[in-house]
Amino acid sequence: KILVIDFGGQYNQLITRRVREKNVYAEVVPYKKALDAIKKEKPIGLIFTGGPNSVYDAKSPDIDPEILDMGLPILGICYGMQLIAKNMGGTVTKSDKREFGKTKTMVDPASKLFDGLDVEQTTWMSHVDYVKELPEGFRTVASTDSCPVAAMENREKNIYAIQFHGEVNHTENGHEIIDNFLKKVCHAKGDWNMHDFANEAKRAIQEKVGDKKVLLALSGGVDSSVCAKLLVDAIGENLICIFVDHGLMRKNEGDEVEEAFKDTGMHFIRVDAKDRFLKRLKGVTDPEQKRKIIGEEFIRVFEDEGRKIGAVDFLAQGTIYPDVIESGAGDAAVIKSHHNVGGLPAVVDFKDLIEPLRDLFKDEVRQLGEAIGLDPKLVWRQPFPGPGLAIRVMGEITEEKLDILRDADYIFRDEIAKAGMDHDINQYFAVLTNNRSVGVMGDFRTYDYTLALRAVTTSDFMTADWARIPYEVLDKVSVRIVNEVEHINRIVYDITSKPPATIEWE
Numbered sequence: 456k457i458l459v460i461d462f463g464g465q466y467n468q469l470i471t472r473r474v475r476e477k478n479v480y481a482e483v484v485p486y487k488k489a490l491d492a493i494k495k496e497k498p499i500g501l502i503f504t505g506g507p508n509s510v511y512d513a514k515s516p517d518i519d520p521e522i523l524d525m526g527l528p529i530l531g532i533c534y535g536m537q538l539i540a541k542n543m544g545g546t547v548t549k550s551d552k553r554e555f556g557k558t559k560t561m562v563d564p565a566s567k568l569f570d571g572l573d574v575e576q577t578t579w580m581s582h583v584d585y586v587k588e589l590p591e592g593f594r595t596v597a598s599t600d601s602c603p604v605a606a607m608e609n610r611e612k613n614i615y616a617i618q619f620h621g622e623v624n625h626t627e628n629g630h631e632i633i634d635n636f637l638k639k640v641c642h643a644k645g646d647w648n649m650h651d652f653a654n655e656a657k658r659a660i661q662e663k664v665g666d667k668k669v670l671l672a673l674s675g676g677v678d679s680s681v682c683a684k685l686l687v688d689a690i691g692e693n694l695i696c697i698f699v700d701h702g703l704m705r706k707n708e709g710d711e712v713e714e715a716f717k718d719t720g721m722h723f724i725r726v727d728a729k730d731r732f733l734k735r736l737k738g739v740t741d742p743e744q745k746r747k748i749i750g751e752e753f754i755r756v757f758e759d760e761g762r763k764i765g766a767v768d769f770l771a772q773g774t775i776y777p778d779v780i781e782s783g784a785g786d787a788a789v790i791k792s793h794h795n796v797g798g799l800p801a802v803v804d805f806k807d808l809i810e811p812l813r814d815l816f817k818d819e820v821r822q823l824g825e826a827i828g829l830d831p832k833l834v835w836r837q838p839f840p841g842p843g844l845a846i847r848v849m850g851e852i853t854e855e856k857l858d859i860l861r862d863a864d865y866i867f868r869d870e871i872a873k874a875g876m877d878h879d880i881n882q883y884f885a886v887l888t889n890n891r892s893v894g895v896m897g898d899f900r901t902y903d904y905t906l907a908l909r910a911v912t913t914s915d916f917m918t919a920d921w922a923r924i925p926y927e928v929l930d931k932v933s934v935r936i937v938n939e940v941e942h943i944n945r946i947v948y949d950i951t952s953k954p955p956a957t958i959e960w961e
């Protein structure tokens with residue numbers, strides 16, 4: 456295991472992920488807990504992350520000097536490098552100009568870090584401070600035009616450091632540099648995988664929970680489903696899952712969730728709350744209002760169920776790493792008030808939280824889901840908004856409109872899967888617009904709904920590009936929907952990206 460010591464940089468989790476991609480387990484530890492964690496976890500190496508501070512500022516995060524004397528291999532990145540320099544007798548100074556972006560860097564391939572690489576490299580720089588004088592026992596192994604020490608090493612002590620960000624893709628050989636550190640400096644075996652993660656996570660859950668009770672709100676999305684599977688494998692009947700079926704899911708989805716979990720040994724409760732939700736949504740057309748009502752009602756239903764169960768010891772949540780960052784991002788303007796289960800803890804009486812997926816990125820959660828044998832239908836489910844189809848039926852929501860949308864959406868998804876595009880398009884769905892138009896079917900005039908198809912590719916859902924679905928696939932979808940679904944006589948394909956549009960229509 457590698458411990459990534461966190462000094463507040465923005466790429467810390469990315470570093471961890473890069474290490475895991477090389478089949479070596481890694482975990483982030485806040486710098487204040489570093490010494491304890493090292494003693495307890497016995498890692499084979501450490502990585503010091505970047506950070507926004509300046510090492511000479513008294514308030515800046517610092518490293519316990521004992522850590523540098525433990526004989527462990529260390530890789531310092533950016534601020535992490537400057538900390539090593541400062542603590543081992545070198546000097547760090549402020550430069551008069553910031554070095555930022557892709558930078559030509561000359562490296563020494565004789566260093567284990569750059570083994571196998573060309574002398575000239577492109578790296579990603581983002582710093583003002585730099586190491587001016589090396590600490591004793593170190594030598595310079597990379598430099599740029601404006602940064603004399605872009606990397607340094609002390610072979611004897613196994614301490615290496617880079618000023619640039621090897622973890623970001625803009626550093627052309629960042630993966631190799633990290634791999635060199637892991638394999639050639641730390642002698643990592645590189646045989647870790649998601650099965651090991653699952654076993655370790657289960658062990659940790661068992662240790663924490665003992666024979667106490669854990670409550671999980673299951674939405675049927677990827678994260679909560681993987682979380683449920685992991686928990687049930689670990690603690691079986693001590694897991695209580697409440698699945699609130701608000702009647703706003705896609706076709707068959709509620710049954711699929713029930714099917715996947717009802718006989719697994721957990722205490723599975725499906726709450727059929729469709730009528731409650733529809734009643735409260737009656738006559739409501741404003742998107743934000745819809746979200747608000749659904750969020751509130753969700754909590755009420757959960758509260759009612761929770762009351763029947765009584766106090767539990769733990770509340771589990773399928774929080775994943777991007778959620779952790781997102782909830783920390785305070786000032787961003789509210790474009791849409793995203794509803795998910797974040798509001799739950801206040802209504803449940805519990806002592807502690809369990810969040811086994813907190814360190815993982817979405818694709819890692821999927822790998823984990825596959826490793827623990829979760830139904831591929833659930834593993835590969837595309838993201839689905841908490842308010843469900845309520846924000847994909849424009850205007851007032853009725854059962855009839857929901858049924859039309861469900862059938863149309865199902866056909867769209869079916870054809871995308873048949874075309875083999877379901878893993879490449881990140882989100883795709885149908886939207887039932889409030890627009891009716893004139894059509895002709897056989898000898899008759901029709902006056903029916905316009906359906907919009909939406910499909911996007913994106914890596915983070917913050918920006919997105921509309922998916923270039925081949926005309927033939929779109930044609931098949933269109934023909935099938937107008938033939939198989941009543942009350943739709945016109946289909947349009949949404950060709951706007953985000954921004955300026957958002958992914959959902961409401």
Ligand code: XMP
Pocket residue numbers: 746790791792793794795838839840841842882916917953956957958959960
């Ligand atoms: P937008 O429409 O803002 O969507 O571009 C970005 C991503 O967020 C999802 N989304 C939601 N998820 N509650 C959720 O849990 C919501 O209220 C909500 N609104 C949008 C959307 O499906 C897309 O993946």
